[in-house]
Each structure stands twice: as structure tokens, then as C-alpha cells.
Amino acid sequence: xxxxxPRVLALLASVAVFATIAVPAYADGEVNIYSxxxxxxxxxxxxxxxxxTGIEINLIEGKEDELIERMKAEGANSPADVFITADAGRLWxxxxxxxLSAVDSDVLNARVPESLRHPEGHWFGISKRARVIFYDxxxxxxxxxxxxxxxxxxxKGLLCARSSSNIYMLSLLGAYIAHNGDExxxxxxxxxxxxxxxxxxxxxTDQLKGLVSGECGIAIANTYYFARGLAGQVDGLTEGxxxxxxxxxxxxxxxxxxxxxxxxVTTHAPHRDNxxxxxxxxxxxxxxxxxxxxxxxxxxxxxxxxxxxxxxxxSFTADTLNxxxxxxxxxxxxxxxxxxxxx
Numbered sequence: 481x482x483x484x485x486p487r488v489l490a491l492l493a494s495v496a497v498f499a500t501i502a503v504p505a506y507a508d509g510e511v512n513i514y515s516x517x518x519x520x521x522x523x524x525x526x527x528x529x530x531x532x533t534g535i536e537i538n539l540i541e542g543k544e545d546e547l548i549e550r551m552k553a554e555g556a557n558s559p560a561d562v563f564i565t566a567d568a569g570r571l572w573x574x575x576x577x578x579x580l581s582a583v584d585s586d587v588l589n590a591r592v593p594e595s596l597r598h599p600e601g602h603w604f605g606i607s608k609r610a611r612v613i614f615y616d617x618x619x620x621x622x623x624x625x626x627x628x629x630x631x632x633x634x635x636k637g638l639l640c641a642r643s644s645s646n647i648y649m650l651s652l653l654g655a656y657i658a659h660n661g662d663e664x665x666x667x668x669x670x671x672x673x674x675x676x677x678x679x680x681x682x683x684x685t686d687q688l689k690g691l692v693s694g695e696c697g698i699a700i701a702n703t704y705y706f707a708r709g710l711a712g713q714v715d716g717l718t719e720g721x722x723x724x725x726x727x728x729x730x731x732x733x734x735x736x737x738x739x740x741x742x743x744x745v746t747t748h749a750p751h752r753d754n755x756x757x758x759x760x761x762x763x764x765x766x767x768x769x770x771x772x773x774x775x776x777x778x779x780x781x782x783x784x785x786x787x788x789x790x791x792x793x794x795s796f797t798a799d800t801l802n803x804x805x806x807x808x809x810x811x812x813x814x815x816x817x818x819x820x821x822x823x
Contacts, residue, residue: 510536511754514551515564516544517741521774529761535754544570551579556748561755564606564743569651571603571742572807580744583756591763591781595800596740605740605803606762607771608778609702610796611652612736613727614688619697626730627656627737630698631671638697639672640690643680644817648702648739653816654809655737658801666816673822680823685709685717692720702739703793707776711789728796735799739806740780741771 515522518541526537540547544565551558551574563574574580580602588597588604596605613630615623620638624630630639642649657665677696684705690696693716706726709717728736743762745755761767768779773787785791 512538512561514547514560519774525770560746561749567647568803575602581747587760603744605780607741614699617725639675640687640696640699650813651806653813654806657809658805670820689716704776707789735797738798
């Protein structure tokens with residue numbers, strides 16, 4: 481049976497239902513993916529993998545927390561072979577729940593930089609994004625050049641950012657804790673709160689739209705949201721995108737904060753060998769080009785070019801902190817945001 485677009489199995493509505501469902505048997509020539517990614521180019525990537533290997537892909541798509549809960553409910557009977565999601569903090573949650581197994585692959589260890597994979601091989605980065613500073617060039621003549629400077633009182637009333645419960649904000653603060661310690665991180669979070677132009681709200685695109693509308697002077701967002709506005713029509717962003725400047729922070733320090741979309745082989749994978757083959761394929765030059773161009777992200781493998789739009793943003797030095805630290809500091813990051821009243 482060929483890939484069915486890929487075949488998408490309907491997500492069930494509750495954990496109670498998950499626990500009572502009968503798990504179907506799968507042929508040896510298959511691999512079952514649970515993914516929170518939803519990009520059209522991923523389908524092409526899966527089709528090419530099947531063409532190259534003969535291994536058919538069955539895909540379940542859903543929100544990351546729903547998929548994690550589903551795998552927990554399914555337990556040892558889960559058909560999932562591979563879990564794919566965005567942000568190392570979410571991969572850490574899955575690993576902490578005992579859902580991901582260690583993989584020792586010479587291919588993955590050689591292709592994926594050490595900072596972008598779990599220290600024991602429970603997950604591996606498959607694409608990379610940078611979380612940077614954007615600013616209104618008309619309102620802010622001297623934009624912050626570091627993450628620490630975002631808390632400078634001179635930017636009071638200018639900053640727009642997402643809520644404290646957002647995984648991107650938790651991971652950013654998790655990295656700040658790792659580099660600067662608990663007390664400095666708390667002072668920083670307090671400074672962010674004091675400098676807000678509005679209560680934290682919306683997604684990354686909404687922060688960028690706030691720059692265009694004039695509600696925000698400075699925003700924190702992932703690079704690919706900005707690249708979308710450059711590459712195509714994003715209402716409320718593209719028409720005013722020329723007024724937005726970009727800063728890759730901490731170029732004289734730890735480097736710009738980066739994160740990943742990543743994948744891991746599940747603990748109870750019924751097709752473990754096929755799952756490892758899929759992860760290795762994700763690091764091939766062909767697959768890395770799909771990931772990079774499909775969502776305007778950066779490849780994790782060195783020597784592969786990003787899309788022309790992303791390349792046009794300029795080069796930067798990335799932070800090499802192992803991303804597992806973001807998960808380790810996640811609970812404390814949320815506590816800090818709560819303690820300073822950052823919503």
C-alpha cells in the first residue's frame with residue numbers, strides 16, 4: 481500500500497477513549513509517526529523516504545501535548561515509532577515521561593551537532609530556528625544587542641512578547657538561567673515585565689504585527705515567522721515589514737538562542753529499526769533542504785543552505801548550550817515568571 485497522503489489516523493478526543501481502543505497490527509515494512517508538525521513539504525519528505533526504502537509511513541498529527549498524553553495512555557501497546565515536535569522543551573517533557581528511547585547511531589551522532597541532540601540519544605534536532613529581537617526602525621534608534629538588554633529600563637513600554645506558559649518563552653528563560661544563574665534570571669524576567677507595551681498575548685506573528693501597527697517597539701520572535709512575511713503575504717505584517725529591523729543577540733557573548741524541531745524513537749516502537757532509518761534520513765542533505773525550505777528554518781547539518789529568504793537575514797553565531805538544559809530548567813523558568821507577575 482502506498483502512502484496515503486500520508487495516511488492520517490484520526491486523533492481521539494480523550495485519554496479514556498485511548499485506553500480502550502484496540503491497537504491494530506502493522507506490517508514490518510512500516511513506520512508510524514506521531515507528529516505535531518503540519519507542513520506540506522513534510523509529506524514530500526515522507527514520500528521520498530518511502531520511495532527510497534520501501535518503508536511505508538503512517539502519520540498521526542495533533543497538538544504536541546495531546547500526542548504525549550495519547551502515548552502515555554497507550555503504554556506498551558502504542559503503535560508510535562517516532563515522535564516529532566517543535567522545541568527541545570517539549571521533547572524533554574516526552575523523555576521525562578519515559579516515552580523516548582536512547583538511540584546510538586553513528587549517522588545521527590556525526591550529522592547532528594552535540595548541542596542539538598539529547599546527551600544520551602533520546603531525541604535529535606531535525607531543523608533549527610533562532611529566537612531573535614525585532615524592532616521598529618522608526619521608533620528605536622538603538623535596539624538591544626543582547627537578551628539582557630531587553631530588560632533595560634530605557635525600553636520601558638516598548639516590548640511585546642508571548643505569555644509565560646508558551647514553550648518558546650520557557651525555553652528562552654531556561655537558557656538564561658543556565659548561562660546567568662537563578663537570581664539574574666529573575667531580575668531579567670522582572671525587567672521584561674516592566675518593559676512590556678501590553679500584556680503578553682498571541683503568537684510570534686502577533687508580536688511582529690504589533691511592530692507594524694505601532695503598538696510595539698521591540699518584539700521577540702522566531703526567525704521563520706518573519707521570513708514568512710518576507711516570502712509571502714501575511715496580512716498585517718508583509719505590508720509594513722520594511723520598517724522592521726532584526727538583531728541576532730549576544731554575538732559578543734554566548735551567541736543567539738536557538739531551538740529545534742526534533743524527533744525521537746519511542747520506548748515501545750514496534751518498528752524500531754525502521755524508526756532509526758527514518759531519523760537518519762531526516763539528516764540527509766535532501767531531507768535537510770526540505771525542512772529548511774518548507775518552513776524557512778535553518779538546517780541542523782552543517783554545510784546545508786537555508787532558504788534564500790532566511791540566508792538574507794544574515795549570518796550569526798549560535799549559542800552552543802545543549803538544548804536539554806532548556807527542559808531541565810523549564811519548571812524553574814515558569815516559577816520565575818510567576819514570581820515576578822509576568823503573565
